[in-house]
Amino acid sequence: MAESKTVPTPIVVRPPFTFDRRLFDNATLYRSIVGGFNYLAVTRPDIQYAVNRNLELSVYSDSDWANDMDDHSSTTGNLLFLGLNLISWCTKKKTRVSHSSTKAEYRAMEAVVVEAMWFHHITDAL
Template identity: 40%
Template sequence: MAQPTVTHFKALTRVLRYIKGSPGQGIFYSSNSILHLKAFSDSDWAACLDSRKSISGCCVFLGDSLVSWKSKKQTTTTRSSSEAEYRALATTSCEIQWLTNLLDNFRVNYVKPALLYCDNDSARHIAANSVFHELTKHIDINCHVVRERLHSKLFHLLPIASIDQSANILTKALDPTHFRFLLSKLGILDIYSPA
C-alpha cells in the first residue's frame, strides 16, 4: 500500500469485479453432516515477486462445512518448496489444535483424530520422520510443531492430489474452471445461480 503500481490497481479491480458479479455467493452450512475436522494445507513457493516469500493457505472443515480459512505470506523466505509446504503444515496444525480445544471447551462430540491433507510428499515425510536431517537442518525449530502434534495423534497426515487440494484456491491464481470446481468443494453456493 505504500507504493502501489498499475499491477496492484489491476489486481484490485479484478477482485472488485468478481465481488460485484457474485452478490448471492456464500458458504452453505449443512445441518446433517458428521462432525469430523478435515484440513487442507498448501503453499505456493516463492510466489511473491517482490520478496520471494511463499504464500501459505489452509482451510478447515467441520463435517462438510468450511469453518476456518487462511491465506498469508510467510514471514521468512524459504529455500525449498518442501520447507514452504512444511511451514504451511505448521500453520494448519496450529489451527487444528485451536479448533480442537474450542470444540472440547464447548463439549461438542466430534470424530477424532482430525485429518490433515497435504499434496507435498517431502513435507509429509519430514513430519513423519525425525531422521530427515539434510532436508530439515535449515527449517526453523518452531516448524517442528507439526511432528509433535502428529505424534500426539491430534491429526492424521494424508496425501491428496494437487488438483483436488482445496487450499490451492487460497495460494495460487487458477483458471476459471478449476476455480469454480474448488469453490464448490469449499461449500460456496450462489443463491442466484440456477440449480
C-alpha cells in the first residue's frame, strides 16, 4: 500500500433524476454483467465508492397491535432498502404486550432504527 498511486474515477456529482426500468431480455447476460460488477466492486475500492455514493438508506416499519387473540401480543415488521434494493427485512412477534397501538408502533420503529444504525456503522467502517 505504501507504493499505491491514486487514479481518478469518473463519477456523476448528482444522482440521476430518472431510472430506466426496462427488463433485460437475456437473463444470463444480465447475471454475468452484475457478477462482473460485484467482482470489481469488491476488488477495487475506488469503483466501490463510485457505485455506492448516490444510494440512500430507506427504512420502513409497521406493527399490528394485539392482533393475536391467544396472548394479545403485537407483530412487527421492518424493511431496509439501499437505493432500490431490499437489503434487510424482519417480521417478529413481540414477547411483551404493548398498552397501546402507539407504543407498539414506537417499538417497531425502535427495532428498525437499531438495524439502520448497525448497517450505517458497518458501512462507515469499510
